[in-house]
Amino acid sequence: DIQMTQSPSSLSASVGDRVTITCRASQSISSYLNWYQQKPGKAPKLLIYAASSLQSGVPSRFSGSGSGTDFTLTISSLQPEDFATYYCQQSYSTPSTFGQGTRLEIK
Amino acid sequence: QVQLQESGPGLVKPSETLSLTCTVSGGSISSYYWSWIRQPPGKGLEWIGYIYYSGSTNYNPSLKSRVTISVDTSKNQFSLKLSSVTAADTAVYYCARGYLGPYCGGDCYDYWGQGTLVTVSS
Numbered sequence: 001d002i003q004m005t006q007s008p009s010s011l012s013a014s015v016g017d018r019v020t021i022t023c024r025a026s027q028s029i030s031s032y033l034n035w036y037q038q039k040p041g042k043a044p045k046l047l048i049y050a051a052s053s054l055q056s057g058v059p060s061r062f063s064g065s066g067s068g069t070d071f072t073l074t075i076s077s078l079q080p081e082d083f084a085t086y087y088c089q090q091s092y093s094t095p096s097t098f099g100q101g102t103r104l105e106i107k
Numbered sequence: 108q109v110q111l112q113e114s115g116p117g118l119v120k121p122s123e124t125l126s127l128t129c130t131v132s133g134g135s136i137s138s139y140y141w142s143w144i145r146q147p148p149g150k151g152l153e154w155i156g157y158i159y160y161s162g163s164t165n166y167n168p169s170l171k172s173r174v175t176i177s178v179d180t181s182k183n184q185f186s187l188k189l190s191s192v193t194a195a196d197t198a199v200y201y202c203a204r205g206y207l208g209p210y211c212g213g214d215c216y217d218y219w220g221q222g223t224l225v226t227v228s229s
Contacts, residue, residue, distance in 0.1 A: 032210045043201055043219035044152065050210035055217065087152060091214035095167040098152040 002026050002090050006099035012107040017078045021102045023071045023088035032092035035064055035073045038101075039084045047086075048073065080106075109134040111202050111220035119196075119227050125189040129202030129220055136160050136183045140205030140213030143176060143187045145198040146222070153198075157205055157213060158185055192227045199224050 003026035013019050023033065031051040036044035046055045048064035051071055061076040075082055083106050088099040115127035129141070142157040156166035158176040166174050170189070178185040189196060199222040205213030 030210070032214075034211070034215045036216075043203075043222055044216070045219075046206065046215060046217050049206065049208050049215045053208065089152075089215075091211050094165055095169070096154040096214045098154070100151050 001095055002029060002093060002097055004088055004090055004097050004099040006086075006088055006102050008102060009100065010103040010105065012105045013078055014107045015078050015080055019075045019078055019104065021073045021086055021088075021104075023066075023073070023099050025069045025071075025090055025092075028068045029090045029092035031067050032090055033064070033066065033071045034089045034091060035062075036087045036089065037082075037084045038087065044087060078104075109204065109218045111204065111218055113200060113202050113220045113223040115223065115225070117224060117226060119192055119225060120229050121193055121227055122191055125187070125192050125196065125200075125225055125227075127187045127200055127202075127223065127225070129185050129187075131183045131185075131204075136178065136180055136185065139207065141176075141178065141185045142203045142205055142214075142216060144201045144203055144216070145196075146201070147195075147198045148224075154214075155187065155189075155200075159213070194227050197225065197227045 005024045033051045035048040038044040052064045085101045085103045110132045137160045140157045143155040158164045173190045175188040201222045202220045203216035204218040206215040206217040
């Protein structure tokens with residue numbers, strides 16, 4: 001299985017901050033990398049697919065980059081509704097696997 | 108707007124079979140991949156498997172011997188069966204639609220059900 005490792009595991013930030021979350025794959029996955037946002041008690045929401053493509057309806061303050069093994073999710077200016085847990089996921093090979101999550105908390 | 112809704116027992120006894128159904132509304136089940144994903148309480152996400160509307164399946168090798176996913180296009184539903192469950196199978200189970208965008212191949216999930224907690228306990 002391809003292992004996905006996110007860093008940091010948790011992060012405290014303030015409204016208006018620029019935040020970057022990193023995801024590393026245990027082998028090259030080209031651009032088969034997706035990002036999800038999950039709020040407590042809710043299902044995950046697809047934010048970014050194919051490493052850098054913004055899913056329809058997702059605010060433009062979210063962006064993704066990277067290819068191969070190293071990827072980043074950036075939120076350009078944190079809004080109150082962005083405090084949540086973020087997961088990366090590889091769709092390169094079976095089984096599809098997720099990172100352990102990054103919990104973004106209010107400072 | 109596509110909506111997914113999981114249904115099934117919230118409590119299953121050890122060694123028995125967990126059975127869940129996902130009903131898709133607001134769109135056809137045809138031409139998409141349909142997945143089951145689970146999340147143990149307080150933990151991360153685990154992909155269980157998917158079924159294409161035509162009936163072809165792909166399962167997580169770690170669960171393959173215990174998992175069956177089926178589809179009923181006439182009812183716009185797909186189902187999960189997980190046999191010989193243990194406490195380790197306690198989780199919130201989500202059904203989700205596989206997005207067919209680039210670099211996804213059905214393995215990006217753009218619509219999700221709300222999730223249903225299944226507890227394995229005697």
